Structures are given as structure tokens and as C-alpha cells.
Amino acid sequence: MATTTASLTLTSTDLFDDSLSISNTSTLYKAGTTIGLDQTTGLTRTYVTATTQFDPFPVVKGATNADENGRVYIANLSEEITEFITVSIGDAVIGRLYAGDFLWMPWSPKLQHVNDLEITPSVATGMHIEFMAIHNYANIYPDSADS
Amino acid sequence: MATTIATISLASSDLTSSALAFSSSNPLNTAGTATGLSLTSGLSRTNFTNDPIQEKVIFRSDDAATNGSNKVYLKNLSTTPAEYFTVFIDQEEMGRLYAGDWAFFPWTATSGVKETFTVTLTLGSGAVEIGDSWEFDGIKTTSTTAVLNTFASEINAQHYPNWTTTVSGAAISFTARRAVEDGVITGDTAITGDVLVDLNGSNLTAPITAGDTNPSTRSESDIIIVPSVTTTMDLEHMLFHE
Secondary structure, X not given: OOOEEEEEEEEEOOOOOOOEEEEEEEEOEOOOOOXXXXXXXXXXXXXXXXXXXXXXXXXXXXXXXXXXXXXXXXEEOOOOOOOXXXXXXXXXXXXXXXXXXXXXXXXXXXXXXXXXXXXXXXXXXXXXXXXXXXXXXXXXXXXXXXX | OOOEEEEEEEEEOOOOOOOEEEEEEXXXXXXXXXXXXXXXXXXXXXXXXXXXXXXXXXXOHHHOOOOOOEEEEEEXXXXXXXXXXXXXXXXXXXXXXXXXXXXXXXXXXXXXXXXEEEEEOEOOOOOOOOOOEEEEOOEEEEOOOOOHHHHHHHHHOOOXXXXXXXXXXXXXXXXXXXXXXXXXXXXXXXXXXXXXXXXXXXXXXXXXXXXXXXXXXXXXXXXXXXXXXXXXXXXXXXXXXX
């Protein structure tokens, strides 16, 4: 088993009258256990030149992953502050990652296309995007035959 | 403007054959600008203890700017590995936060359309009688005057649990606090649940004079949390928003 930790700090000296300092570290375990997640897609860096929606972690057709568990990291590496990527899941838009923004969220993929994660760049002039899943999914990238 | 910095670090010495170690920091700015987000819900802690299990809406889309650069922070404070919160955005399941897990993600906060309507106090004859009343949303206003517009102002001055109001002459405009699918307008001239008392037979009425052409729709990106057990679980949460 692997030991992977994810840490988040949120700090501000002027958001409140008092300082804000939140710090969290969690170890990434398989669902309901203390066994470390042992699979990863690796950290992918891609350059997109279209506003076409795409799946960063395509789910294999016919696969089910209902009870599996994982964490997802997505970052917009653009340095142009007006450029964003829209992150969606299934039929819902989660939100926009503007230049430099990142997300870290749990993801329990189910059947293909049921709650796939999707990324849509705001411009076609070229944007760098990073993404990675740390998981125990049986049926996602790189064995995908997504359509 | 405020400066708030979010930093994520991921580390592992054995997930892959080479060590994983990276860190990324970014200021939380409003959409498309270098201006820091200055609004926040504050760091909150919510207890879930319900049998049967009950979901809770942690953040409502109405509370943040649609398509803003809003950010949501969640943490499951449980220490029991099997306990988890399922995170939904509207009807869509995002994933499960197990004990100790945290999440930090953007939020588009797509709001629905809030219902609006206008009621205009109208006299068929005579004047308002002191003691005439109009009740709506559980709030009863009793006139202390014979002046129609003053009675309208008294209705406007009330605090309605589900509506905000403005007044212009004898017309009181209502706007729902929350965007929901089914409103109270049942037709061009009727609303559900209002009670008018006209003491002296002056034919005082309170018809809807505007609003029926603006149907409401519900919000479709509220953040909803469902615990996995009926015993106590605590969630920490914070919203940074426009």
C-alpha cells in the first residue's frame, strides 16, 4: 500500500479583522479503510487549443465504479487572468477555474457518461491544463475506450 | 480587497517508483481579475445527527454570484474511516468525503429565477377602515390608518420570512428570498395563502397587478451534503465568493 498525503492551506491577513489560517493534511485511503490508494493517472499536463469539452479521466464503456473512491486534482496553468476552464460533472457545472486556480475533490465515477468529469476551455488560443487522479478505480484512463 | 492564498501540496514516497511531491499556490481572485475575493461565509461547522439520515443544503446558489470565481472548502471531521459525506451539486453526485478528507473546488453557483409579483391595494368605494388587515406568508398587517397608501407602507414595513418587499404608492412588490420552482402565484389575480379582511365593506381588494409573466425556476447548483450514518458527524465548510 502507498502513503499519499494531500495538504491544503488557506491563509489571509485581511479577509477578516483577524487572520485566517486553515491547514489540513489528509492521507488518501481507499473507501472506508486505512489502506492507501495505490493507483494514479500521473500528473498530466496538456495544451488545449479548442473550446471543445473533453474528459480528463474517461470511464471505460460498460464499467461500473460505484463504490470506489478517489481524489482528483485539476489546475488551470494559464497566466491570462480572464482565461478559465469550466469543470462539469454529469449534467452539472461545478465551476470555473481561472488562471492559476486548482481544485481537489473526491470523485466516485459510475457508469460511463453518468457522472464523467468534463473540462471546457474558455478560449481556443491555447491553454495549459494539469490534472491527476489518485484512486482505486478499476476502469478509467488509460484503458479507456470512451466514446 | 483581500488577499487570500490557497496552497495545495501532494506528497508520496511510494505511490509511484519516483517520489511524488508538488505544491501549488494561488490567490483567490474574482472572476477574470486580479482583485481578491472579499466575501466569505466564514469557517462553519455543521453537525449531522438525524435518524433517518437527512441531507442538508450547505451553500445555496442564491448566496453567491453566478459564474463567479467562488470557491468551496469542505472537510469531514469524522475520525471513523468508514464514515463519509456524499457531496452533491444539485442532483449530481460529486463524490464521497471520508473521515479526514477535504475538498476545495470552484463553484459556478447558477441561480434560478426568483418569483416576483406586485399586489396593489384597491378600493371599490370609501376608505380603508382602521382594523382592515391583509395577511401573507404568515404575517398579518392591520391598518392603523384610513389612508390606502399608508396601509400599503405598513404592509411593506413587515418582515416576511420568504419574501423581500418594496412599495410604491398602493403597490407592494414581493421578491422571493429563494429561487424555487413552484411559487405562490396561481393566476393573474390570485396568490396562495393571502387573507384579506375588509371591515367596512369598502370593497378593499389586493389583486396581483404584475408578476405573472415572470415564472420562477429553482436553483440548480446548490451544494448538498448527505451523511453516511445516523450517528453524529461533523462537517467543516467555508465559502469564498463574489
